[in-house]
Amino acid sequence: MKLTTARLTIEPLAERDIPDFVAYRQRPEIARYQSWSPDFASRDAQELVASNPAELPPLDGWVQLAMHHDGRLVGDLAVHTLAVGYELGVTVGEQRQGYATEGMSALVAHLSPSPLFAFSDSRNDAVAALLTRVGFVRDGQEPDFFKGEWTTLDGWTLLPD
Numbered sequence: 001m002k003l004t005t006a007r008l009t010i011e012p013l014a015e016r017d018i019p020d021f022v023a024y025r026q027r028p029e030i031a032r033y034q035s036w037s038p039d040f041a042s043r044d045a046q047e048l049v050a051s052n053p054a055e056l057p058p059l060d061g062w063v064q065l066a067m068h069h070d071g072r073l074v075g076d077l078a079v080h081t082l083a084v085g086y087e088l089g090v091t092v093g094e095q096r097q098g099y100a101t102e103g104m105s106a107l108v109a110h111l112s113p114s115p116l117f118a119f120s121d122s123r124n125d126a127v128a129a130l131l132t133r134v135g136f137v138r139d140g141q142e143p144d145f146f147k148g149e150w151t152t153l154d155g156w157t158l159l160p161d
C-alpha cells in the first residue's frame, strides 16, 4: 500500500532505503530520544526490513513506513496496532522542512477515526510541537528511566470527534 501527499509518497520501508535510513539513525541528535543508539547498523536495518509488514495498518505489531520526496528518503513513520487504536512514531532525516507534519497528517487521516496514541520524552520539544500541530493532546506523564537517566514520558492522544 502507498499514501501520497503534495510532496511525499509513504510506503513500507524497503531494502533500497537502508543506506539513508541507517545514516540518519546514526546521528546522535536524532537517536537521542529514540529507542536505538548511534551504533545502529545496516544489519539492524536489514532485520527490520525483513520483518516489516506490507500492510497499513499492520495486522499486529509495528510497520515502519518510508517517506520519499522525489525518490529520496527524507524520514520515516511507524504504526503499532494496539487492541484499540494505533500508536504512531516519526523521525525525519531532513529537519524543519515540514516533512514530519505532512507525513503525520496523512497518516492521521488514513487511520481516522481510530484512537491514536504517541509517547515522547518531555524534553523533546520538536516532537511536542509536531504532535500538537497535527491534533494530538498531551494527556499523561510518568517518570521514565531512559538511557541511563530519569526523565518524564509524555502520553499523547488524538481521539475521534
Ligand SMILES: CC(C)(COP(=O)(O)OP(=O)(O)OC[C@H]1O[C@@H](n2cnc3c(N)ncnc32)[C@H](O)[C@@H]1OP(=O)(O)O)[C@@H](O)C(=O)NCCC(=O)NCCS
Residues within 6 Å of the ligand: 029, 030, 031, 033, 034, 089, 090, 091, 092, 093, 094, 095, 096, 097, 098, 099, 100, 101, 102, 119, 120, 121, 124, 126, 127, 130
Ligand atoms: C520530531 C521530529 C520528527 C520533528 O521534525 P520537524 O523537522 O520539527 O517537523 P517538520 O518536518 O514537520 O518541520 C516543521 C518545520 O518546518 C517548517 N516548514 C518548512 N517548510 C514547510 C512546509 N512546506 N510545510 C510545513 N512546514 C514547513 C515549519 O514552519 C516548521 O518550522 P518550525 O520548527 O520553525 O516551526 C524531528 O525533530 C525528529 O526526527 N527528531 C528525532 C527523532 C525523534 O525524536 N522522534 C520523536 C520520537 S517520539
